[in-house]
Amino acid sequence: MLMQPMLGRLRQRHPDAIIDVLAPPWTEKLLRQIPEIHDVLINPFPHGDLGLLARRRFGMQLRDAQYDQAIVLPNSWKSALVPYFADIPWRTGFVGEKRYGLLNDARRLSKKKLPLMVERFAQLAEAPGDAIARPLPSPKLMASDTQREEALAKFGLSLDQPVAVFCPGAEYGPAKRWPPQYYAELAQYLRTQGYAVWLIGSSKDKEVADKIVALGNEPCRNLCGVTDLAEAIALLSCADLVVSNDSGLMHIAAALDRPLLAIFGSSSPQFTPPLSHNAQVLKLDLPCSPCFKRECPLGHFNCMIKLPPKEVARHIPIHSKHQS
Numbered sequence: 452m453l454m455q456p457m458l459g460r461l462r463q464r465h466p467d468a469i470i471d472v473l474a475p476p477w478t479e480k481l482l483r484q485i486p487e488i489h490d491v492l493i494n495p496f497p498h499g500d501l502g503l504l505a506r507r508r509f510g511m512q513l514r515d516a517q518y519d520q521a522i523v524l525p526n527s528w529k530s531a532l533v534p535y536f537a538d539i540p541w542r543t544g545f546v547g548e549k550r551y552g553l554l555n556d557a558r559r560l561s562k563k564k565l566p567l568m569v570e571r572f573a574q575l576a577e578a579p580g581d582a583i584a585r586p587l588p589s590p591k592l593m594a595s596d597t598q599r600e601e602a603l604a605k606f607g608l609s610l611d612q613p614v615a616v617f618c619p620g621a622e623y624g625p626a627k628r629w630p631p632q633y634y635a636e637l638a639q640y641l642r643t644q645g646y647a648v649w650l651i652g653s654s655k656d657k658e659v660a661d662k663i664v665a666l667g668n669e670p671c672r673n674l675c676g677v678t679d680l681a682e683a684i685a686l687l688s689c690a691d692l693v694v695s696n697d698s699g700l701m702h703i704a705a706a707l708d709r710p711l712l713a714i715f716g717s718s719s720p721q722f723t724p725p726l727s728h729n730a731q732v733l734k735l736d737l738p739c740s741p742c743f744k745r746e747c748p749l750g751h752f753n754c755m756i757k758l759p760p761k762e763v764a765r766h767i768p769i770h771s772k773h774q775s
Contacts, residue, residue: 452702453569453723454524455590458487460576460583461522471518473533477653480681481703484592501529510536522575523554543575568723589726592706594688602685606674612647616687618695618704619663620656620675624745626717627696629755629763631659635666636760637694641767642670646692650675651683651700692767697723705730710768716754717742731766733758 461468472482473492482491495509496502510533519541521534526547534542535553543556551557556579565571565583569590573583603609619634621627638648648668650660654676664671678686687693687704693711695701697718704711705725713725715734719741724732734740740754747754 452481452590452592452699452706453726454572455485455487455706456569456587457522457572457576458485459588460573462487464576471516477680480679481684484594484681484684496529503532506532507536509533510538513537513539523550524572524575528553545571545575566721569726590702590706591708592684592703594685594707598681598685599689602678602682603689605682606672606677606686608647608649608672608686610689612645613691614689615641615646615648615692615694616690616704616709617648617650617660617663618652618693618698618700619650619659620652620700621696621698622653622655623718626742626744626746626752626754627698627715628659629696629714629716629758631662632666633755633758633760633763634694635663635668637763638663638668638671640760640764641692642668648672649686649690651678651686652676694763701725712763712766714755714758714763716740716752716758717744717747719743733763733766 458470461470469489470487471490471492472488473494474482476493479491479493482488496506514537518539521539521542523531523534523544526545528548528550531544531550531553541556542554544550544554545560546557558579560571565574569587570583573587577583617634619628619631641648648671650663650671650673652660652675657675660673660675664673684703687709688707690709693704693709695704695711695713697713697715701713702725705727708727708729711725711727711730713730713732715732720732720734735754735758737754739749742748
């Protein structure tokens with residue numbers, strides 16, 4: 452979602468451009484819902500896999516498409532290989548891992564001028580030397596009535612009650628995850644307030660979601676690993692409240708403009724905040740935070756442990772649907 456303002460700016464500068472995106476397979480259904488994207492090319496290379504010869508073969512297969520420009524968002528050396536092997540004449544990205552040669556429009560990043568990831572992506576849509584236009588538009592995502600109805604019917608869900616969606620996972624590591632017992636306590640409170648509680652995430656999040664349900668929340672629906680990404684988007688669009696760690700689903704909930712409580716621990720809202728006026732960031736300004744580590748390097752996990760459910764519950768907005 453954080454690249455959507457960049458895509459919008461490319462479309463603004465080049466109205467007739469055909470924009471394809473090379474991305475991991477799990478992102479495909481999300482990307483196909485972004486109107487600026489013409490097609491999604493599946494990146495077959497697992498995270499961390501160099502596969503130099505395979506990347507060369509893959510890049511050469513793309514030569515027939517005759518792309519004019521490639522914008523490389525990751526800063527890794529290997530991410531610039533496919534555009535290079537595809538012989539794309541204009542290859543844009545930040546210098547990153549000394550990618551001179553692989554990128555021929557290699558730009559230096561000023562983290563001070565561009566503190567947000569969404570700003571850094573947007574900068575790559577501009578001509579060299581040009582500044583981004585501010586304020587940047589926030590990412591926006593829509594789910595149709597048909598998509599919602601089909602997802603609700605498939606999983607036997609209804610909107611007879613206000614809906615709270617929990618996104619308890621975070622791909623990067625446990626230091627970004629609010630404890631499952633805290634989610635469980637908050638779920639119990641929300642159910643006393645008349646909410647239905649759904650848990651949404653990938654199959655990797657199922658174990659933590661199972662713990663939340665087991666801690667006195669049997670009526671909650673654990674949908675982790677059950678939905679595909681398009682269905683998750685449709686169900687998130689039904690939410691009267693989303694409670695999420697700093698994760699991809701947090702950004703999707705923000706793009707859907709749902710009321711959102713975004714919980715930050717080891718990461719920073721100064722870098723990847725939820726970009727919505729309907730979002731509240733909840734974090735503790737501890738001296739050790741943000742550390743950007745996968746696990747707490749000090750072993751105490753205070754950035755999450757000292758943010759109890761009662762404090763999070765205090766920020767739940769009042770909705771007209773709930774009041775009725």
